[in-house]
Amino acid sequence: MYDLIADQLRSAKKIVFVTGAGISQESGIPTFRGKDGLWRNYDPMKLATIDAFYDNPKLVWEWYNDRRRNIFAAEPNLGHKAIAELEEFVKVVVLTQNIDGLHQKGGSSSVLELHGSIVKIKCTVCDFKDEIFTEFSELPPLCKCGNILRPDVVWFGEGLPQDVWQEAIIHANSCDVMVIVGTSLVVSPANTLPIYAKKNNATLIEINPDETIMTSDMDSSIKSTSTVALPELVSIFKRASKM
Numbered sequence: 001m002y003d004l005i006a007d008q009l010r011s012a013k014k015i016v017f018v019t020g021a022g023i024s025q026e027s028g029i030p031t032f033r034g035k036d037g038l039w040r041n042y043d044p045m046k047l048a049t050i051d052a053f054y055d056n057p058k059l060v061w062e063w064y065n066d067r068r069r070n071i072f073a074a075e076p077n078l079g080h081k082a083i084a085e086l087e088e089f090v091k092v093v094v095l096t097q098n099i100d101g102l103h104q105k106g107g108s109s110s111v112l113e114l115h116g117s118i119v120k121i122k123c124t125v126c127d128f129k130d131e132i133f134t135e136f137s138e139l140p141p142l143c144k145c146g147n148i149l150r151p152d153v154v155w156f157g158e159g160l161p162q163d164v165w166q167e168a169i170i171h172a173n174s175c176d177v178m179v180i181v182g183t184s185l186v187v188s189p190a191n192t193l194p195i196y197a198k199k200n201n202a203t204l205i206e207i208n209p210d211e212t213i214m215t216s217d218m219d220s221s222i223k224s225t226s227t228v229a230l231p232e233l234v235s236i237f238k239r240a241s242k243m
């Protein structure tokens with residue numbers, strides 16, 4: 001398996017990583033679909049929607065406040081750091097569905113946040129936007145204009161920021177290798193990125209302890225957690241590029 005991956009990596013000039021909640025799971029941030037995914041018995045898939053927010057903005061903000069506390073205290077793990085280390089040897093771009101900022105904290109310099117960032121907030125009515133690192137004392141927090149503020153993240157059913165998405169497609173279209181880590185690949189349109197890469201004859205490598213709906217479309221599938229597999233992948237790359 002690892003010999004095959006070494007062959008696939010040897011001539012790569014640009015590697016794109018597509019990452020999801022699984023890569024941050026070992027930093028103590030729960031995934032949405034894992035066993036630890038529930039929050040106070042609520043299903044995150046139902047809370048991360050605009051309908052849930054307008055039904056009960058205080059509840060959704062309580063969830064985000066807890067997530068913000070957890071994420072601000074989290075540290076990048078060996079997986080995030082391995083991706084950053086790879087930049088010394090090859091062009092690396094990270095296209096992440098995560099909102100936790102751990103790739104940047106781990107040292108990656110080229111990260112596109114497809115679903116926004118948990119530090120960002122915006123007004124539901126006017127064009128006010130900001131980055132807030134402290135806790136909100138009143139929930140839901142209000143804008144100076146008097147309307148409710150919301151997290152500046154992409155909720156289920158909402159469109160991605162188009163400039164970020166267009167740039168992500170350009171990278172997916174132009175990479176030699178795409179490594180897909182810790183994502184169930186069920187969230188659209190992020191789950192179409194491997195299809196763009198495949199059309200450009202890129203090699204697809206998946207890192208995930210579980211099967212996903214696209215495992216059978218991968219050139220290689222590493223059934224392992226990201227803190228084990230990513231440092232190994234970087235060692236393989238270093239050895240292969242010296243040969």
Ligand code: NAD
Pocket residue numbers: 019020021022023024025026029030031032033034097098099100115181182183184185186187207208209210212224225226227
């Ligand atoms: P998901 O919850 O649907 O899937 C997580 C995947 O990670 C699963 O396939 C699981 O098998 C795999 N996984 C679990 N532990 C792993 C590990 N240690 N190493 C490697 N893989 C592991 O997550 P998704 O596909 O990212 O989609 C859910 C949505 O939830 C995204 O939009 C994302 O923005 C959001 N989300 C983000 C965070 C975060 O920012 N950290 C956390 C939860 C959810």
